[in-house]
Amino acid sequence: MRIAIASDHAAVELKSTLIQWLRDQEHEVDDLGPEGADSVDYPDYGYKLAKAIATGSADRGIALCGSGIGISIAINRNPACRCALVSEPLSALLAREHNDANVLAMGARLVGIEMAKACIGAFLNTGFGGERHQRRVDKLSNPAL
Numbered sequence: 762m763r764i765a766i767a768s769d770h771a772a773v774e775l776k777s778t779l780i781q782w783l784r785d786q787e788h789e790v791d792d793l794g795p796e797g798a799d800s801v802d803y804p805d806y807g808y809k810l811a812k813a814i815a816t817g818s819a820d821r822g823i824a825l826c827g828s829g830i831g832i833s834i835a836i837n838r839n840p841a842c843r844c845a846l847v848s849e850p851l852s853a854l855l856a857r858e859h860n861d862a863n864v865l866a867m868g869a870r871l872v873g874i875e876m877a878k879a880c881i882g883a884f885l886n887t888g889f890g891g892e893r894h895q896r897r898v899d900k901l902s903n904p905a906l
Contacts, residue, residue: 764790765819773797793810803835808838822836823881845862847880848871851883853884856884
């Protein structure tokens with residue numbers, strides 16, 4: 762699977778660990794930055810990740826910042842993205858199964874490495890349930906104003 766991953770400065774260390782772990786599982790991983798721990802603005806990296814999903818250059822995305830909140834808000838501004846902020850595996854599984862989430866967001870200051878791996882595993886290994894959920898997912902990209 763082609764996975765794009767991005768973070769802010771607060772999550773660079775977690776991102777680096779997860780990239781290696783994903784590559785060890787034979788996923789193609791595109792690191793969208795940042796490279797170092799110097800302060801950056803999470804919207805810039807959230808928008809890069811959203812673009813990768815919207816253009817199809819990545820199948821799934823993983824977004825990380827201190828809390829996961831800011832970067833998930835940035836990503837969800839793109840109508841092609843359904844980014845779910847999670848902190849445990851059941852939410853990651855339900856985000857895929859019920860919401861067809863294509864981006865997973867987590868807070869580096871809130872989840873440890875093993876929990877992050879468990880969330881990603883659930884996210885990547887769960888399919889979309891379709892059927893009754895499809896009409897709801899369709900409304901996420903086409904809101905009635």
